[in-house]
Amino acid sequence: MQSILMVGQSNMAGRGFLTAVPPILNDHLRMLRNGRWQQLAEPVNVDREVAGVGPAPAFAQAWSADHPADTLGLIPCAEGGSALADWAPDAPLMRHAISEARFAQETSEIVAILWHQGESDSLNLHYRTYRDQLRQTLTHLRTALNLPTVPLILGGLPAFLGQHGFGLSATEAPQIDALIHQTASDLPHTYFVTAADLTANPDGIHLDAPSQRRFGVRYYQAFRQRADVLAPLPDEPQRVAQLTAHPLTPAETLYLQSKRFALGQTTFTEFMAAVRASQTQGADA
Amino acid sequence: MQSILMVGQSNMAGRGFLTAVPPILNDHLRMLRNGRWQQLAEPVNVDREVAGVGPAPAFAQAWSADHPADTLGLIPCAEGGSALADWAPDAPLMRHAISEARFAQETSEIVAILWHQGESDSLNLHYRTYRDQLRQTLTHLRTALNLPTVPLILGGLPAFLGQHGFGLSATEAPQIDALIHQTASDLPHTYFVTAADLTANPDGIHLDAPSQRRFGVRYYQAFRQRADVLAPLPDEPQRVAQLTAHPLTPAETLYLQSKRFALGQTTFTEFMAAVRASQTQGADA
Numbered sequence: 001m002q003s004i005l006m007v008g009q010s011n012m013a014g015r016g017f018l019t020a021v022p023p024i025l026n027d028h029l030r031m032l033r034n035g036r037w038q039q040l041a042e043p044v045n046v047d048r049e050v051a052g053v054g055p056a057p058a059f060a061q062a063w064s065a066d067h068p069a070d071t072l073g074l075i076p077c078a079e080g081g082s083a084l085a086d087w088a089p090d091a092p093l094m095r096h097a098i099s100e101a102r103f104a105q106e107t108s109e110i111v112a113i114l115w116h117q118g119e120s121d122s123l124n125l126h127y128r129t130y131r132d133q134l135r136q137t138l139t140h141l142r143t144a145l146n147l148p149t150v151p152l153i154l155g156g157l158p159a160f161l162g163q164h165g166f167g168l169s170a171t172e173a174p175q176i177d178a179l180i181h182q183t184a185s186d187l188p189h190t191y192f193v194t195a196a197d198l199t200a201n202p203d204g205i206h207l208d209a210p211s212q213r214r215f216g217v218r219y220y221q222a223f224r225q226r227a228d229v230l231a232p233l234p235d236e237p238q239r240v241a242q243l244t245a246h247p248l249t250p251a252e253t254l255y256l257q258s259k260r261f262a263l264g265q266t267t268f269t270e271f272m273a274a275v276r277a278s279q280t281q282g283a284d285a
Numbered sequence: 286m287q288s289i290l291m292v293g294q295s296n297m298a299g300r301g302f303l304t305a306v307p308p309i310l311n312d313h314l315r316m317l318r319n320g321r322w323q324q325l326a327e328p329v330n331v332d333r334e335v336a337g338v339g340p341a342p343a344f345a346q347a348w349s350a351d352h353p354a355d356t357l358g359l360i361p362c363a364e365g366g367s368a369l370a371d372w373a374p375d376a377p378l379m380r381h382a383i384s385e386a387r388f389a390q391e392t393s394e395i396v397a398i399l400w401h402q403g404e405s406d407s408l409n410l411h412y413r414t415y416r417d418q419l420r421q422t423l424t425h426l427r428t429a430l431n432l433p434t435v436p437l438i439l440g441g442l443p444a445f446l447g448q449h450g451f452g453l454s455a456t457e458a459p460q461i462d463a464l465i466h467q468t469a470s471d472l473p474h475t476y477f478v479t480a481a482d483l484t485a486n487p488d489g490i491h492l493d494a495p496s497q498r499r500f501g502v503r504y505y506q507a508f509r510q511r512a513d514v515l516a517p518l519p520d521e522p523q524r525v526a527q528l529t530a531h532p533l534t535p536a537e538t539l540y541l542q543s544k545r546f547a548l549g550q551t552t553f554t555e556f557m558a559a560v561r562a563s564q565t566q567g568a569d570a
Binding site: 015017033034035036038041046047048049050077078079092093095096097099103106164165201202203204206259261262263264267268 | 300302318319320321323326331332333334335362363364377378380381382384388391449450486487488489491544546547548549552553
């Protein structure tokens, strides 16, 4: 089994509205819960009550299409509102992410690190020290987890920051975005993914769910190509549509039925009929 | 700051429907996220997509009424479906719970441990070894966290198990319930809380949300009295009603408004008007 570490602030955790995009459901995808693997379901990174769609599930789904026999687990460690200083080597967020990643490493090989952070540092001249701090943080993470060469993918900041809502104060986002890009060039095995053309929730700071699907596809493109993604992909809409275009497997259908039953949306009789139908379907497959 | 460790299986994590009870919202309550404290919001213990209302928020709210100047944090480590064997000293769930609790201990004093487990062992004669295993697990937890004397509160199993739905296989729940009770008698500073009269979700295995509020009040009664709770409390309905009877503070109102705005349910103009109203209200208070 392979796995992916998710680190950064709210746009890595995800705040896209869950009802705004088709759900990603895939037998071959997992998420870390209490140090063990569970079936992936969004929200994956539940740092807050308002957690929603982030880039990692789309990344994972695209990965799965290229690795149909393998399983991928997501390790959610992103924390809404965190400044880069909160990711210093001795800070709780960093120590906790390392602790979670080590649980994951007991049963999986971490094959990439997805990072997105910067909104909380896009003010008060933080950009003066951001590049040195970011290099220190990312180097520490690689060293602590003994991952010197896995792809580390840094997402850029969206252009809508600094304009309205909760994003209003992020006036120095262009400077931070440039430093993130620069850091990807400075460090080995580290790639930059642009947030160009991505759009916001009404709050003006969080990427909306359709944009997070696109962002995840871009992160995966950087992973697969081992190269920066500096512009939206020409076939991005098609790649996003493909994420949820396949028919559900019997096990995936059963997961959905279990969820509906657990939430009181179907009766036990209806649920058991669905189980039997899924088993018949499975036997036929 | 003080804190409470939540351990066990799904009825400690909580599967009560969130919409079935008034929400618990309290400036003085926190939950552990990524090794740090955040404002408490349900679901607290997000082990699964279907996580909902468990007993701990009601416990915390009752505690807060008795400690109005203090802050309490919840440490969610319960894992749906886990058997007692999954909580052996070297098992990932136990090691992970200890790791989470240690992050909490950096900034808080753990004042109680809430445990609820047994459904997954109510079959196949597991009761033959359950008492020894439970003693070993609980003793290890106390030792590892250096908490030899804090109240450890063990919830009993509900009577609806073994009858229908997902609860159908739990035919040996009465034997396990008796062993949990016995273990509370065997161990020092350990108390038993009955699940008598509590009712199930349609799935036949999970406590419904109103029952979880009652269960949390019973857990708190055991904590406060340092004594078993062997029958429903005479004034349980009143105690449950009191949990959510107080008017919201300005900060609590603001939290709710922030959440609605983050979820796209109000405009920025409406949100800012609410912020100003809350500040005026705060200045008046």
